[in-house]
Amino acid sequence: MEAEKIVIFDDVWKYYPLYHQITGGIKRFLINLPAAVKQIKESKFWAVNGLSFAVRKGEAFGIMGPNGAGKSTVMAMIAGVIKPSKGRLTVCGKVAPLLELGAGFHFDLTGRENAVLNGILLGLTKAEILAKLDQILAFAELGEFIDQPIRTYSSGMMARLGFSVAIHTDPEILLIDEILAVGDENFQQKCLIKMNQFKESGVTIILISHDRTTMERFCDRIIEIKDGKLVTTFKPSPIA
């Protein structure tokens, strides 16, 4: 029996107005006012063009494609920070994005303080995050650095803390964006083990990357997209 669908893209389209005309500045905008208004109305960049696919509960699902293929737009739509322009997108369940290295961290605060803040930014109440704080800090393996400001951390330590907070927010869908490249071999192994545990407990993991090896090592199913369109869907051959 196949598991229920938890993320459904049904002919989803997304365009961006070409904002560079206005992000170029007020001066340019006002000087070219008629042209600029017209351009904003007319010029559209279609990042996602009629994409349809579904992710099932408990799946490790990979989205692959070259730069500019629309991977990040797809992720942003799943995370709910960007709305589709056309088509229907259904996401059932609590999504936790894995943030870029150090995003939402403040370098003058300690690891412990940052973990609390990050957990709240990811949607937990303070009581919830405090209840899990010991687990989070233990998983991040920061030792005595827990109470040091994180400007003293290596990038690996920061990645561990960020990963640890994200996975402890009880996500139903975990979004991972090229993050596994950070941290040492040992920690990557630990993340993979944790992610496998997640999979078994029914958490859905959606991964984007252009690195085929990582993807095939971990994903149950991979789609490849190019210019915002689906190219292929395949199951990587299981590694012996």
Next chain:
Amino acid sequence: MTKSSRYYRDLIFELLRKEIKVRYKNNILGYAWSILNPLAQALVFFVAFQYIFKVKIENYVLFLILGLFPWQWFLNSVVASSVSMISNANLIKKTVFPREYIVYAGVLNDMVHFVLSLPVLGLFLIIYHQPIYFPHIILFPVLVLVQLFIILGISLLVASVNVFFRDLERLIAILLNMLFYATPIIYALGMIPDSLKFIIYLNPLALLIINYRDIFLFGAVNWPYFWLSIVYAVGIFLFGYVTFNRLKPRFAEVL
């Protein structure tokens, strides 16, 4: 309390705590430094206007402080808010937490700081043998609240518009500079020629500062200015709030 209202309370509280911690963490002098800035300004204006221009204003240092402290709050909040979305871009592009809370926390942080600077004001009241006028003093917290909403409105506006027009920051710097001199901070209301008096009515900050002074220096309240500043606060806050929420869904596309 429902889970979501508890969440918003935690969010604002933790963001504010972060701001305050970061401000005062690395140096014990953090507090002194930020008081020192308006005080140094007050000293410069004191020397320039009292001794060089020979302006006749009584208790001039106290007079200056009553304008400079509220101005400093306004200035810091608006400048910081204008870049607040851009500097949190990687958070905004990935997570759905309500972005306006970044602005709220920043403005509240400056408000806490403003309140913490009140002992300095108290000190100067003592130095100048100024009595505390009662019941006028009761209006002081109300004025602070009015100022809070004016600042929140402008901050929400500049934070959201600056995402789309990145050079707004520069324009803001110029406008703030002009606003400083258009506000009776270094001069008194009575010194403005009649032909320019209308500027006061267009400037909610001027209305506030005149009342801060009336309360502490003269034991009086300028009621028309007081009510007008409340009207401004409501209007500006609503305008900023609506603009921010209209533009908010597109932040992640542009950042």
